[in-house]
Amino acid sequence: MAMIYKLSILLALSFCCISGKAQTDLSAIGQQYEQYYARQRPTKIQLVFNQDKFLVGDTAYFKAYFFYENHELVRGKQLINIHLTDEAGKSWADFKMNISNGIGYNQIAIPTSVKPGMYLVSANNEWMKNFEKDLVFKKEIQIVDKNQIISSAETPVILEKPYDLPIKVASRLSDQVVELNLNATSANPNQDLLLLLTSKGKVVHSESFNLSSKTSFKLNQKDLGSGIVQLSILDTKQQLLGNGFINIPSSQKVNASIAPSKASFNTREKVEISFDLTDNNGQAIEGEFSVKVLNQALFSEKQNSLPDQIEIGERLAAEAYQEPWGKILASDQKRPEYDLSNIIQKTGRAVFTKSNSPIPNQSEIIFYLQRSQVFYQVLTSPEGFFDLNLLDVYGEDELFFTAETKEGEIIEDFKIEWSSPDTTALPKARKSTQTEEIDALADFMRKTKIIEKSYAVFTSSLDTSTNQAASAMTSFEKSYMLADDVILFEEYKLFPTMTECIKEIINPLRTIVIGKRKEVKIKALNKSVATGEPLYIIDGIATKNTAYFLSLKPSEIVAVKIFRNSKKLARLGFVGKNGIVMVQTKQGNAREPLNQENLITGLQMPVRFLAPSYDNGTKNLKPDFRSTIFWAPSISTDANGNAKIAFYTSDDVGTLEIRIDGFSKNGEPFTAFKTIEVVNGSN
Template structure:
């Protein structure tokens, strides 16, 4: 990684010069600290299609990259993915995805009663909650019902129009470029034209949009003049719009990023009232400063040339800092839109037949032709049903472009199309109209330290508070025992302690789907009635920075909704089909759940039944409960530290205590004494030959406690013990497998007109950058849209699309 430090005048390098003596050095130091404190994580979701019918499944692949170098991020493991209803402003569903070295996948099952409308899928980590939700990944989608064949979009003719002076401000007497942008209610660009009048009502200049509602004009404002602007959409009447304020003092710039492949040229200008001064130029990309240098600004205009070779692909920000360390002028440029990784998908035949196996080969290389290892995801859709052009965003355009700009970027992949000669000029207009979104220099200057209470999560977290029933703190630490029981009956016990205020936290957990959580609290050796409150992390607020795309009726949409409804109706009829079976008699021995937790034969044990006996819950501990109840078992001494001996069993050194166990696991006597009697189901006592299965450890007998919670059939919700609270908590999403029929092995008679033909969330290339994948075509004679996206292990985002014909 190189940094350039040069002193420039008239495009000539005069000397190598560090900016250590300039006030800008303090700004750079703050900038470095700011970027460390606000480390950027970049999530991205690859969805199988841009719109869905109620009752379908949204399939997604999750990527998380380091914002500085785009390598797969390993700091955060849980990724929170939410489905939002934008029309109602509510969260419909949330999934927690467990990332494996920055990669994961999941799905949302849409209920068939889901209201049609505008929805959004967004993703973020716990760390990202420290910052504005605009930094989250989000993608708008449309959910349709089966009455949606008519016009989908609202009718609203309102147009938004804005001017953007290059460099940030319009300065009197300085030649400037002003960009402008016109958008409709969906955020998409619209064609517009307009004119500017001076104070005498003379038309100074006329202008019109040239690309997706954007354009630019050259303009010089004069002191004492007042300007008014009027615009119209298509042939509508003109209306007045806000025009930038003309400042009498300041700096401006005009950037040429196209004429020279090796350098970016910048022409800086200052107003006459500003005395000659030494200014600093800082150029950074993704939080890394790649260029800094000084200019003696003694003339009205000074040109500067910045080499492009040291910059990575992506958005760069160039800022002029005056002699007092104040940022005065800045401009965004895009570096190396032609230097991106390439993925090639090849096939061995020109077209495929219906239900034929489609076999494809993947070859991924970087911008220099070197093979790339990485992980990728594949979505195959029926192009005659799904219009993928409604969302051209990809991991490549998002990581390099969209995530660095403010607001919605329409059709971003077009700017990376090497066949489009207008891609470069259009990208320059985009840089002029949509400002830097991650930070402002004012943020860097104003904040001594950034408040980041949300940490990088390495696993799932449980946090909460324990209080007295009266709502007050106990004022002392309480011991907290937590039992997690998953849907398969597996249990896990965790032990810890609260602080003096009753707060507790358990970090780095890993469990899937839904688990039951039982919290047992105790003060000292006594269980205390308490209130346990689990913190339920609230979802960050959300808005809509993306366009609500306009979906109109067409034959493809009609076909999609018809085929989807037919498929769903057929599936429902199959699930509702009842078949009468002959009588079947099943016989088996009664199951003893307690026997499954121990290795000894319980029929050889002497058992004290505790569960269901209210009298037994009055005993202080397990050993007091068996005292005097089992012949040959002697319990003597104080209740909080008794001595236990099974009569007739001793060693050469005298009487010895038995082996103590809880649910089949050996424990110390202190643990046995701490067990709440309300938790105990049974107590087994083994002596003599019955304990022989434990060898020498059982030579003094065995006292085995079987708890209620150790029983996989135990219902925690029925527990009402003192200090005990039960919750249910969702863990990581267990991803479903996308169903793909195998027509070679099973010639299904069911018609197949699926809109999503294949979904493969995990495709890994080898060291040669190659991988193979295959799927079966459907019954449709169509074109299949192949959409492959992914990230190499060294931080190269990749995206490509192609079509395959099926006859």
């Protein structure tokens, strides 16, 4: 059956002038086009969720793909940004996550304070800012509390181009041939034009034509490939006159087979499933996919397959896209403004606290991440600016920093002014309302919580702060160096103040008085190098505040460790040249007041989806009712296209839906479904 596509070829009211002489060399245009996209390959993101509806306060698990237009995964380590926004554009979740070789998985912790409704999950990478904003991934999810949610009839806004439509093109796809028929109503019939069809960074067809002699084209579908093909019309001066697109279905299909060990299972019984991937000819192909097993009764809305989701996204993007021929054919092609991002970069400015003037040029600032125990070194510009590039920092951390001039003088009383984050408006979800109908998922989870409360297991909390402080000390020594001196306070008769303890117990230290201020020095350090006071690390938190160190109560201290080996300390740069004093207190939480401006948010660590196992034969009386029975974000087949998984059913009976979404090794997306039954009693 022929597939009809109606295309509007848009005639520009104002032309984008291209520098250089008039040129009709189609091969040269093709080379420039491919060179341009070799440097600026558009990327896409696709997220697959364990569910498409969630409860307020729930956790939404998802898998992320990061790939190029031809579905080739982006190699190496990359970062992508995830946002959860409501109908007003307010952000309820905002974080960065790791992607490795085009694949990653993570989760969104839905706040308990959100209101029920439609929410929009969006995802992008810094590299994608070089292209149209429509390349940003967007997906709506429902968040329910009690009643069902219905969204407004509004459809996503498509960018409206300010062009007339003087040329209409009808395309027919039949018998492996694409036919294009032009109907020119207001174009110059004697004008020589260039027809260019582009796809996935390649010019797949090009030819010169004149409307007076040719208004129809017959093209071999195989020569054009599959997917979105952009159609551009240029004049002989390489000015863009119009554009459109056609969508050619892929002839390559992935046949995914889901084979449970049987059709019906008991509650809490082990389910084993085999998967098999083949191509059109029945040949085994390799692939990678996610697996989710859902309680089918809780999710009535059917979701599009992964191939359909990708096609819909590509079509929406194509509606608002036109090839940037002005940039492609420019004689001085500029490098992309944004790079593929695999680090967290913070831009700041170091200024004196009182005058707000920049600290001296080429000053060295050393940053220390308190929780991660990692040092970073940067140099400042004449205006005090610097870039801090953070690698593999997860969760929230606190920055400690100190600086010295290029002449080696410690800089006192300065602060860091961080550049404002990106304030680009986030996309909004569609408006929605709650009906009076009870939502099946919300009702199920409400009853589940009532049952779980009846069987709640209460355990006493253990204060682990002291252990955490000791662990921080041990971790630092493993990462950098062992302490040269260890003073265990329980072995000594303690004095009431730290100053007295230094004099009588902590022999490697000494105190001196300069004016009204006390200073602490480490003995045995080269005085020409060690010109200042040591770095203190108290219960894992670094500080240069000697007054705070001296204010500690000896009766609350477990141990003090001294690091004074100059060769070992040299590894830490100038921050270690005065030595290090490490303190562990009994409570394990001694610290100065927290400065919120020194907090940074790193990458979000993925959390493994937990499901009960009943394989050990022991009886677990706790009720087991779940909406998602099983979620595995990444399953890979062997060379024969085979893979296996196993999981346990819950206490609920009914139909379970097994769904897989993934890509073959050749980049073809696929989805497959299978259902099994869960019953009470013997099969």
